[in-house]
Amino acid sequence: MEPSRALQLNREELLRAYRQMRTIREFEERVHTEFSSGAIPGFVHLYAGEEAVAVGVCMHLTERDCIASTHRGHGHCIAKGCDVKGMMAEIFGRADGLCGGKGGSMHIADVAKGMLGANGIVGGGAPLACGAALAAKTLKTGGVAVAFGGDGASNQGTTAESMNLATVWKLPVIFVLEDNGYAESTASSWSIGGDAVKRAEGFGMPGVRVDGHDFFAVYEAMHDPIARARAGEGPSFLHVKVNRYYGHFEGDAQTYRAPGEVQRLRAEMDCIERFRKRVTEAKVLEEKDLAAIDREVLELIEESVRAAKAAAYPPPPALLSDVYVSYP
Amino acid sequence: MSKKSFRQAVNEALRQEMERDPTVVLMGEDVGGGMGAPGEDDAWGGPLGVTKGLMSQFGRERVLDTPITESAFIGAAAGAALRGLRPVAELMFVDFMGVCFDQIFNQAAKFRYMFGGTAKTPLVIRTMYGAGFRAASQHSQCLYPIFTHVPGLKVVIPSSPYEAKGLLIQAIRDDDPVIFFEHKVMYDDEEDVPDDPYTIPFGEARFVREGEDVTIVAIGRMVQMASKAADALAKEGISCTVLDPRTTSPLDLQSILESVQETGRLVIVDEANPRCNIATDISAQVVEQAFESLKAPIRMVCPPHTPVPFSPALEDAFIPSPEKIAAVVRSVMASPTRQAAA
Numbered sequence: 232m233e234p235s236r237a238l239q240l241n242r243e244e245l246l247r248a249y250r251q252m253r254t255i256r257e258f259e260e261r262v263h264t265e266f267s268s269g270a271i272p273g274f275v276h277l278y279a280g281e282e283a284v285a286v287g288v289c290m291h292l293t294e295r296d297c298i299a300s301t302h303r304g305h306g307h308c309i310a311k312g313c314d315v316k317g318m319m320a321e322i323f324g325r326a327d328g329l330c331g332g333k334g335g336s337m338h339i340a341d342v343a344k345g346m347l348g349a350n351g352i353v354g355g356g357a358p359l360a361c362g363a364a365l366a367a368k369t370l371k372t373g374g375v376a377v378a379f380g381g382d383g384a385s386n387q388g389t390t391a392e393s394m395n396l397a398t399v400w401k402l403p404v405i406f407v408l409e410d411n412g413y414a415e416s417t418a419s420s421w422s423i424g425g426d427a428v429k430r431a432e433g434f435g436m437p438g439v440r441v442d443g444h445d446f447f448a449v450y451e452a453m454h455d456p457i458a459r460a461r462a463g464e465g466p467s468f469l470h471v472k473v474n475r476y477y478g479h480f481e482g483d484a485q486t487y488r489a490p491g492e493v494q495r496l497r498a499e500m501d502c503i504e505r506f507r508k509r510v511t512e513a514k515v516l517e518e519k520d521l522a523a524i525d526r527e528v529l530e531l532i533e534e535s536v537r538a539a540k541a542a543a544y545p546p547p548p549a550l551l552s553d554v555y556v557s558y559p
Numbered sequence: 560m561s562k563k564s565f566r567q568a569v570n571e572a573l574r575q576e577m578e579r580d581p582t583v584v585l586m587g588e589d590v591g592g593g594m595g596a597p598g599e600d601d602a603w604g605g606p607l608g609v610t611k612g613l614m615s616q617f618g619r620e621r622v623l624d625t626p627i628t629e630s631a632f633i634g635a636a637a638g639a640a641l642r643g644l645r646p647v648a649e650l651m652f653v654d655f656m657g658v659c660f661d662q663i664f665n666q667a668a669k670f671r672y673m674f675g676g677t678a679k680t681p682l683v684i685r686t687m688y689g690a691g692f693r694a695a696s697q698h699s700q701c702l703y704p705i706f707t708h709v710p711g712l713k714v715v716i717p718s719s720p721y722e723a724k725g726l727l728i729q730a731i732r733d734d735d736p737v738i739f740f741e742h743k744v745m746y747d748d749e750e751d752v753p754d755d756p757y758t759i760p761f762g763e764a765r766f767v768r769e770g771e772d773v774t775i776v777a778i779g780r781m782v783q784m785a786s787k788a789a790d791a792l793a794k795e796g797i798s799c800t801v802l803d804p805r806t807t808s809p810l811d812l813q814s815i816l817e818s819v820q821e822t823g824r825l826v827i828v829d830e831a832n833p834r835c836n837i838a839t840d841i842s843a844q845v846v847e848q849a850f851e852s853l854k855a856p857i858r859m860v861c862p863p864h865t866p867v868p869f870s871p872a873l874e875d876a877f878i879p880s881p882e883k884i885a886a887v888v889r890s891v892m893a894s895p896t897r898q899a900a901a
Contacts, residue, residue, distance in 0.1 A: 351665070358633070358634020359666060361631060362635035362646075376638075396625065554672050556735050558809050
């Protein structure tokens with residue numbers, strides 16, 4: 232299928248998409264390195280390899296729209312416009328992080344930007360997206376909500392309940408199942424009983440399967456769901472087949488994967504390389520445009536890490552603040 | 560001012576707040592009732608009629624019936640609260656927390672802290688609790704200690720119709736997630752309740768009566784039981800303070816400590832199961848902060864460590880009664896007076 236609408240993206244939009252995908256990639260590659268060196272505490276779950284999904288989806292969104300994210304939330308944050316330096320500082324646990332260092336990688340959020348948080352609970356986000364969609368509908372903002380969830384979350388009751396409620400309440404919400412092949416170490420081909428798209432159809436919403444390595448395919452696939460949501464016609468579903476380049480969490484030896492699997496994916500399926508090839512062959516963008524973005528992104532990431540490492544940790548009183556708006 | 564039932568007081572608080580603030584919405588199972596069914600709209604107004612009439616007045620966009628899907632709609636209420644609504648979600652029986660607790664304690668309760676103070680979640684979850692309805696083990700529990708344990712939640716347990724109206728209006732106007740407990744056997748209780756809206760602040764205990772010999776702290780419906788016990792004890796010459804904390808989070812520990820410093824004796828009445836409940840929590844804090852004031856051991860009047868039984872004969876034995884409370888107070892009065900620490 233020729234993704235006609237996606238190719239109608241103008242030069243600025245294509246540059247923005249490329250910049251975001253490249254930013255996510257370099258952010259995650261650097262977090263991988265920094266985590267390995269011991270500079271980052273806790274758990275991190277990297278989005279490298281899946282960039283086309285977050286960016287292809289969020290290209291359709293504005294600040295009035297919301298997303299609910301997952302464990303693997305850095306890519307969603309960047310695609311939704313969160314500040315990269317603030318994100319890096321957050322992951323380093325510093326006071327000037329997006330959440331003051333109190334959330335970290337698994338809870339990174341920027342509610343004002345419509346990013347309702349990465350989520351430490353698999354399947355935790357879908358009900359929240361329904362709520363954001365309900366608020367948009369009730370307050371007549373014209374906004375929509377996207378519930379990102381992985382193949383693991385697709386088997387949680389919260390996801391099924393939310394899909395049903397979204398149909399019953401006719402909510403402007405789009406469920407995006409990012410099926411990266413593994414829920415932790417368990418293959419999605421084993422864990423998803425039946426067919427995810429048919430599940431969506433069973434809940435009365437249109438569902439399509441899409442290649443998550445192809446930015447243009449994802450962007451195209453989101454067109455009808457967004458139009459349907461904005462028109463007040465209810466929810467939709469995307470089953471995005473994609474791959475991750477790193478483990479479930481950093482430190483995962485990934486012994487459940489086939490030998491050479493990730494190398495093959497990087498060589499043959501990479502979403503950023505595919506994007507480059509597509510836009511340069513179509514002569515919409517030139518290599519030098521992309522190379523300039525690559526340099527700028529690397530500088531941004533370098534500066535983000537430098538600033539994060541130099542930043543102060545939250546002061547001791549921060550332990551006790553922000554539990555409540557008010558508490559006598 | 561007119562006589563109103565607990566049910567009417569809750570209904571009036573919801574109605575007045577919905578009239579005042581268009582961002583207040585209700586949601587829950589059968590809060591209107593009859594959705595999609597051939598008979599009347601607004602058929603139920605909740606299983607015990609507490610929200611009756613609100614769907615007729617405010618329409619289906621603000622009074623949202625839900626499927627039986629607590630995880631989805633409690634979570635949706637939390638998400639909507641993040642984005643500008645003030646949802647009042649009804650968790651029909653608190654026992655049903657088991658199917659949606661993640662959305663309450665991992666999501667709504669923690670947003671503000673996890674997000675570094677950049678979010679607020681003005682969410683109220685109204686829920687029925689308590690024994691005495693012959694509703695058996697899965698529809699009769701208290702469970703407020705579990706919510707009280709969670710930072711980020713406020714927990715409100717009104718003890719009368721007047722208290723219910725003022726505390727519910729406060730809950731709806733509050734910017735934090737509030738769990739609002741309504742005892743299912745109290746809905747027909749009546750007392751004078753002002754017609755105009757009013758609020759009762761959280762974290763300020765109510766002195767139901769003041770006495771000199773013993774402080775009785777009682778939670779929710781147990782305030783009535785403790786007051787009856789205090790009436791009986793007064794005739795025997797034992798003078799009791801009865802203190803209603805109103806909210807277990809925040810807890811007005813200061814008022815409890817001040818009362819204990821005056822009376823030197825403390826009895827705590829809690830309908831929740833006895834391990835790690837509000838009585839044990841208050842007891843621990845009083846021992847830690849006012850040990851020197853105690854003339855006698857603290858005593859707790861609670862149900863046994865069992866599920867709530869069905870048979871009326873057993874359920875009546877499960878619930879703390881005025882007689883049990885009075886007996887415990889007498890035993891405290893009979894304890895050898897402890898020498899105050901030097």
